[in-house]
Amino acid sequence: MAAPSVSNSITARLDVPAGTSAVSQLTAAVEAVGGIVTALDVSASGHDALQIDLTCAASDQEHAGRIVDALRGVEGVEVRKVSDRTFLMHLGGTIEMASKHPLRNRDDLSMIYTPGVARVCQAIAENPEDARRLTIKRNSVAVITDGSAVLGLGNIGAAAALPVMEGKAALFKRFGGIDAWPLVLDTQDTDTIVEIVRAVAPGFAGINLEDISAPRCFEIEARLREVLDVPVFHDDQHGTAIVVLAALENALRVVEKPLETARIVLAGAGAAGTAILRLLLTAGAADVVVADVEGVVHAERAGLHESLRWTAEHTNARDLRGTLKEAVRDADVFIGVSAPDILDGDDVAAMAPDAIVFALANPDPEIDPAIAREHAKVVATGRSDHPNQINNVLAFPGVFRGLLDASASDIDDVLLLAAARAIAGAVADDELNPHYIIPSVFHPEVHHAVATAVREAAEAYPSRTE
Secondary structure (H helix, E strand, O other), X not given: OOOOEEEEEEEEEEEEEOOOOHHHHHHHHHHHOOOEEEEEXXXXXXXXXXXXXXXXXXXXXXXXXXXXXXXXXXXXXXXXXXXXHHHHHHOOOOOOOOOOOOOOOHHHHHHHOOOHHHHHHHHXXXXXXXXXXXXXXXXXXXXXXXXXXXXXXXXXXXXXXXXXXXXXXXXXXXXHXXXXXXXXXXXXXHHHHHHHHHHHHHHOOEEEEOOOOOOHHHHHHHXXXXXXOOOEEEHHHHHHHHHHHHHHXXXXXXXXXXXXXXXXXXXXXXXXXXXXXXXXXXXXXXXXXXXXXXXXXXXXXXXXXHHHHHHHHHOOOOOOOOOHHHHOOOOOEEEEOOOOOOOOHHHHHOOOOOOEEEEOOOOOOOXXXXXXXXXXXXXXXXXXXXXOEOOHHHOHHHHHXXXXXXXXOOOOHHHHHHHHHHHHHOOOOOOOEOOEOOOXXXXXXXXHHHHHHHHHHHHOOHHHOO
């Protein structure tokens, strides 16, 4: 069972007899079934009874149900209402639009809207570049999905993807000061998606593609980059790649191994895996082996999908064959963006001394992190309940902040490398250790550092900002 988490927390409103031991039994009842009490508040009091709001963390919805059953089992306790705190936070959505200027009187109305706004429209019609100066465009990003590959949930459709896109927009605002707008598309046709995004792009200074399944995501991004004059960034690919490279460079500093000679095995050849691979190679990695569900990728593998042809041609210089488990023997680094429980402790023990394991499948990683730590020097996951969380939030707000500040029209690997090295540099030498290779998303300087690095890299080449 996964560890209890605030993402599965509940608040139960209870009636408890006054003057009994029932109150002291509540915490024991929750802990007996593996929950964690995080708050106990008396919300009303009388001579005969107390009203208590008990908040606790569970591991999943089924576990939350068992916690409630345990509370009902305490003598004299009546469970009146149970609220899922995550669902409460999403009631009515998690974002809103707000005006930058108050509408106090007729003068305000006349300038913000008609008739005054007509003169602004005419100015933009005469000089379209003024849209960046006179509208929200200069600070706006569209967060676009077709709902085909949402988190680890799969193809759940546009409407079900909207909470994730809202959350993404909230993160853009909190960490980058960017106004992001979620757009969920009720189509999964590549041509239609490209045309819709092309048509709405004039209102935005950047396009963030999200949760679009591979291999369609590659074609969609490539075609949009050709037709749009604003940067297009598929976060599942490039955001993940940036943070993985940042963490890996620091992990290699811990074990004192150079990236150029490290033996790296990458499990997963989808959107994230391919982007990680490309950025690793750009950064100087030379010995990378990629494996998917069918085993090690190599040019002569029977039935090799065309989407893996580039991977086969640019990796596996030692021409390894066979399974993932065979590939990780003597490897310095394992990076997983694939499926849960595909490695065990024996596999990690067979890696090179001072091994690095990034088990990033979410919510269940490729190997139990506790088991991996028994044999590896550095372990990272995609989870918030373990050290060294690989989290895209470290990348995309700062990346787009830098792109918008530079009025960038494109994005390339040089900018991705700049972002990765800014994140890595947020961990000082005296802070670096096996359990701290990557900064927190709440690090006070990391997002500004990423934005500055990306802006400077973009401005260094005028073609990116024309």
